[in-house]
Amino acid sequence: MQTPDEKRFTHVRDGMPSMVDVSEKPSNKRTAVASVRIELGAEIISRFQNNDLHGPKGPVIQTAIIAGTMAAKKTGELIPFCHPLPVEHCHFDVTPDTTGILIRCEVATTGKTGVEMEAMTGASVAALTVYDMCKAMNKGIRILDLHLISKTGGKSGDYLAP
Secondary structure (H helix, E strand, O other), X not given: OOOHHHHHOOOEEOOEXXXXXXXXXXXXXXXXXXEEEEEOOHHHHOOOEOOEOEEOOEEHHHHHHHHHHXXXXXXXXXXXXXXXXXXXXXXXXXXXXXXXXXXXXXXXXXXXXXXXXXXXXXXXXXXXXXXXXXXXXXXXXXXXXXXEEEEEXXXXXXXXXX
């Protein structure tokens, strides 16, 4: 018999943490897009030209994209109860403005569970990489507003942030 908590929580069985069983779910195409904003400051953004920013450690955006892609692919190893998924597509858009950049991460797979966490993890690690590569130029860098923009596929249907 399930306890009251087990009826409320999807990841509790017999009073212990448990991964949700997705073995009976059908596979279908699933996508998710997440974004995050990094406030770098005007002095760093002034060095940003043609989608290229070099800091003391090297090419910032290219390194952030590689790190974000690696993180999206390893999300199942980082977040408890995330199912390991074959990431079939991972793409980043980086848009600068006068004081910072917006990083957008899109992930897709064909599977039994969604890729929202993979998109969020990819965007997060890309932002942390930008911070790491630029911190020598400005210790006041801020990472802001990580959120899910959209998702498609799955039992809960599509989602588009307001």
